[in-house]
Amino acid sequence: MADDTNGIERYDPFDGGLGFSLATRVGDIVFTSGMVGVDGEMNVSDDPATEFRQVFDNLAGVLEAMGTSFAHVVDMTSFFAGDFDALYPVYEEVRKGVFTGHPPASTSIAVARLLDPRFHVEVKLTAVVPRP
Amino acid sequence: MADDTNGIERYDPFDGGLGFSLATRVGDIVFTSGMVGVDGEMNVSDDPATEFRQVFDNLAGVLEAMGTSFAHVVDMTSFFAGDFDALYPVYEEVRKGVFTGHPPASTSIAVARLLDPRFHVEVKLTAVVPRP
Amino acid sequence: MADDTNGIERYDPFDGGLGFSLATRVGDIVFTSGMVGVDGEMNVSDDPATEFRQVFDNLAGVLEAMGTSFAHVVDMTSFFAGDFDALYPVYEEVRKGVFTGHPPASTSIAVARLLDPRFHVEVKLTAVVPRP
Numbered sequence: 001m002a003d004d005t006n007g008i009e010r011y012d013p014f015d016g017g018l019g020f021s022l023a024t025r026v027g028d029i030v031f032t033s034g035m036v037g038v039d040g041e042m043n044v045s046d047d048p049a050t051e052f053r054q055v056f057d058n059l060a061g062v063l064e065a066m067g068t069s070f071a072h073v074v075d076m077t078s079f080f081a082g083d084f085d086a087l088y089p090v091y092e093e094v095r096k097g098v099f100t101g102h103p104p105a106s107t108s109i110a111v112a113r114l115l116d117p118r119f120h121v122e123v124k125l126t127a128v129v130p131r132p
Numbered sequence: 133m134a135d136d137t138n139g140i141e142r143y144d145p146f147d148g149g150l151g152f153s154l155a156t157r158v159g160d161i162v163f164t165s166g167m168v169g170v171d172g173e174m175n176v177s178d179d180p181a182t183e184f185r186q187v188f189d190n191l192a193g194v195l196e197a198m199g200t201s202f203a204h205v206v207d208m209t210s211f212f213a214g215d216f217d218a219l220y221p222v223y224e225e226v227r228k229g230v231f232t233g234h235p236p237a238s239t240s241i242a243v244a245r246l247l248d249p250r251f252h253v254e255v256k257l258t259a260v261v262p263r264p
Numbered sequence: 265m266a267d268d269t270n271g272i273e274r275y276d277p278f279d280g281g282l283g284f285s286l287a288t289r290v291g292d293i294v295f296t297s298g299m300v301g302v303d304g305e306m307n308v309s310d311d312p313a314t315e316f317r318q319v320f321d322n323l324a325g326v327l328e329a330m331g332t333s334f335a336h337v338v339d340m341t342s343f344f345a346g347d348f349d350a351l352y353p354v355y356e357e358v359r360k361g362v363f364t365g366h367p368p369a370s371t372s373i374a375v376a377r378l379l380d381p382r383f384h385v386e387v388k389l390t391a392v393v394p395r396p
Contacts, residue, residue: 007392007395008336008338008366008392010366010367010368012367016364016365016367018367019356019359019360019363019367019370020340020359020363020367020368020369020370021367021368021369021370022369023369024338024339024368024369025338026292026293026338026392027292027392028158028159029158029161029293031338031339031368031369031390032369033369033370033371034370034371034372034373072140074140074156074157074158074163075156075163076152077256077371079371079373080245081244084244084245084247088247092151095151095152096151099151099152100148101148102140102142103142103144103148103150103151103152103153104142104152104153104156104163105152105153105154105155105156105163105164105165105256106151106152106153106165106166107165107166107209107211107254107256108166108247109166109211109243109244109245109246109254110243110244110245110246111243111244111373111374111375111376112243112244112348112373112374112375112376113348113373113374114373114374115348115352115372122371122373124341124369124371126163128139128140128158128159131139160290160291161290161293204272206272206288206289206290206295207288207295208284209388213376216376216377216379220379224283227283227284228283231283231284232280233280234272234274235274235276235280235282235283235284235285236274236284236285236288236295237284237285237286237287237288237295237296237297237388238283238284238285238297238298239297239298239341239343239386239388240298240379241298241343241375241376241377241378241386242375242376242377242378243375243376244375244376258295260271260272260290260291263271
């Protein structure tokens with residue numbers, strides 16, 4: 001995680017390889033990139049609930065690297081691809097377990113495509129870093 | 133409206149029922165969830181102009197609950213579903229009446245689907261709470 | 265660029281003509297509107313790489329008007345229309361030249377439509393204004 005001269009912190013574990021940071025922080029605010037449900041071997045589960053849990057597992061790691069957690073997420077946008085009517089109830093169940101007691105603002109839409117046809121959702125978060 | 137221990141304020145009038153808050157506030161910044169044009173009986177008008185006015189009526193209530201108003205909106209994203217060429221001019225007219233003299237930054241795109249096929253737009257705002 | 269009474273700065277060179285500002289600033293944070301690849305004569309190149317460079321040229325002007333630059337962008341969302349598989353690699357190349365050494369968080373999705381069928385991407389930025 002690099003601090004640059006303008007008070008912006010960037011989390012770029014791929015060191016420029018992606019062309020973007022997985023998250024940035026300015027002041028107390030953290031912006032994550034859209035996250036997808038790939039595991040450590042770049043696989044995506046065929047089961048949407050498993051895929052969605054992987055998305056939030058991945059986001060948990062990003063938030064932790066930025067010094068925050070799901071309890072401090074203030075806003076989220078979820079971009080779906082595929083059968084929205086079937087996917088959304090599954091997503092709601094998974095999300096409920098992640099944000100119980102501290103729900104962020106949220107926007108969920110179905111888009112035309114995500115970068116990989118295996119992805120059914122891409123989730124972008126805004127969080128705040130808790131003051132010690 | 134609950135204040136939690138991390139300085140995040142959440143507006144969740146459904147008390148967890150939606151799985152997300154209608155808005156959150158951190159510092160002076162308010163994030164709304166994507167809002168749609170349902171009225172108090174969960175109906176959606178067949179007339180897009182009426183639907184769009186309902187969206188902004190609903191958002192007015194959310195902003196008021198967070199201590200702010202349309203004059204303090206800094207950013208908006210509008211997600212359209214349906215005939216974008218026909219809907220956008222109608223939307224522009226409605227929006228003009230809402231933001232005259234204090235236009236936010238704005239992004240308008242047509243997506244594949246919104247959560248309910250009756251919805252023609254979902255609108256997400258970022259606002260600032262005015263200092264007294 | 266007008267300062268209003270609530271500490272919100274708006275960049276609206278069309279003076280209300282668009283119905284939105286090209287950017288707003290509150291505190292140190294700048295929000296741009298979704299920007300497209302139109303040149304000064306409102307033309308859009310048939311060549312995606314040229315179109316994408318125009319998008320970033322336009323955004324450079326907006327950021328400069330707000331007192332900031334690409335080095336201080338913390339988040340971006342890119343909405344694509346058309347053949348996502350063909351467009352994204354071209355976009356990555358162009359973006360790499362813009363953000364080398366200071367990559368923002370980023371989300372890229374394919375939507376159903378942008379406002380004009382000539383547009384292949386619309387890009388929205390969040391930036392911070394550097395302290396002197």
